[in-house]
Amino acid sequence: MMYPLKFDTILKSVIWGGSEICKFKNLPKCQDGIGESWEISQVKDNVSVVSDGSLKGESLTDLMSRYGDKLLGKHVVDRFGDKFPLLIKFIDARDNLSIQVHPNDELAKQRHNSFGKTEMWYVISAQEGAGLYSGFSKQIDAEEYVKRVNDNTIMDVLQFHPVKSGDVFFLPAGRVHAIGKGIFIAEIQQTSDITYRIYDYNRKDANGKGRELHTELAKDAIDYNMYSDLKTIYKPETDRAVELVSCKYFTTNLLDIDKKIKRDIADKDSFVIYICMEGETELTDNNGVKISVRRGDTVLVPASLQWVEISPEKSGKLLECYIPEI
Template sequence: MYPLKFEVILKSILWGGSEICKFKNLSTKLNGIGESWEISQVKDNVSVIANGEYKGKNLTELIQEKGAELLGQHVLDRFGDKFPLLIKFIDARDNLSIQVHPNDKLAKERHNSFGKTEMWYVISAQEGAGLYSGFSKQITPDEYVERVENNTIMDVLQFHPVKSGDVFFLPAGRIHAIGKGIFIAEIQQTSDITYRIYDYNRKDANGKGRELHTALAKDAIDYKMYSDLKTEYTHQENEPVLLANCPYFTTNLLEINSEKTVKREIADKDSFVIYICMEGEAVMVDNNGCKTELHRGETVLVPASTSFIDLSTTQSVKLLECYIPR
């Protein structure tokens, strides 16, 4: 096998902006691109391979054909033929709704789905932009319902001003929302289950507000108050910097300069490895000599059967590296 690229799945959304196509150097007639799904096995949104021998096959077909060679044996044993991650870019021209996602247990009971733990890497943000993550004070489930009903839920949420390079880890159950003027990369469990809590009383052209899931969210929310919800890390060239580590994914930041080739071991992980290019461009060469170019805005899936890859660049490059931990 070889490193795989996929056809992009663009989502035209009411709150979408114009950053995704510029970032990925794409042309499209669609307006308001809010999301770009880079690798997905969500129903009706299964990614199609865009390069090499398997071009035209979708991710489900390749998993069924290659199994552990693609996913890794421990990933296959744990998830079967379900690809466990969904990789996205999100461009918010307007504030997204306040929401929460259920954990695995609740999602399985209610929707026969995975839960949704996720992380955000801020690619860019307008001056003054920010997002919501967690509560600013301890509240009870009953107080949550009361505050949703009387439009004061925003008064007890933590607001975080953001800038390029900021990272937020969002376990299932944490209340959150992306604010307007923010462009992010999102790594999440494969799930499209979202409970909408508050939507700023916005109305559509017919005067109707979007459906809220107050009761469903009540049992899904983690009501504890946490401090330091932004992930702190130290930049380091040519070495992986850990951004997130949980049962569902491990994510590193790789910042490589033009003076060094960085070797990354794949076989010891027993997992596919995903690389998402945030800045610059790199050349990836695997142990079979297969050469893959990776440009800003592109995502590549390296099969678990790969022994190692060498990453090099003629300029500086910034990559997110993601895999399923044992």
């Protein structure tokens, strides 16, 4: 019998990582410098493993092979086959991350035989004055982009966005972006680990060597169009789903609850992922299976389940994510 699944956390130690992830997830003390926690992943060499219940120890790939559309949903299997379409992360930036861009599906397939990378960020917390980069502040073209990378002025044409807890940014493939220092986010993205690094603030390692840039690869991946309103505007509401992002790769809702709510699964023909941002809740499925979902937990609800009830101890805030039919 399928049931809501939790997975072992995959922690990533990086030079720009901080100390927020272990505290947020209430993990046993771990080393400083943890920049990412991969919550649900089928990326090569980083495949999630079930952490509890009768399926404990099973990998996500094994579950997909065994259960197919009962786990994923028929339209998800028809569209993505044996590839899990999403990668769920927490990211803690103690330092500025590099300016980067991701290719779209067509370019990623051509160059890397991979999905492209469209993603979204939900800001969990941010230090005073912290911000991120998303999009251009003035119209440029590919020729000016290369010139500005070479003369170290690319930062002059990027949009800087001060951020606070609860802010949301949607980042389609092709949009130049970077997370600034002092920001802790939840990230929902296509399953892809392809990043083109554009600029890294001229930082050097202990040997005086800078990180590799992908100037030419990025040139053809960038969307040079100008956009306004790059931050997602939404109206918070209590005890109902508030849509944050809806695109062909995922739909994400915010659930801010102080009483029991019921969420239908059957009508989506997709797995549903819940990521707990605040509080402590109990999730009960239509078979009567109950699990605790605390701050920092991520749960995958199989498509074969009919519904789940989410009951907060006092209050809870969760992201709800699934694959829409197109």
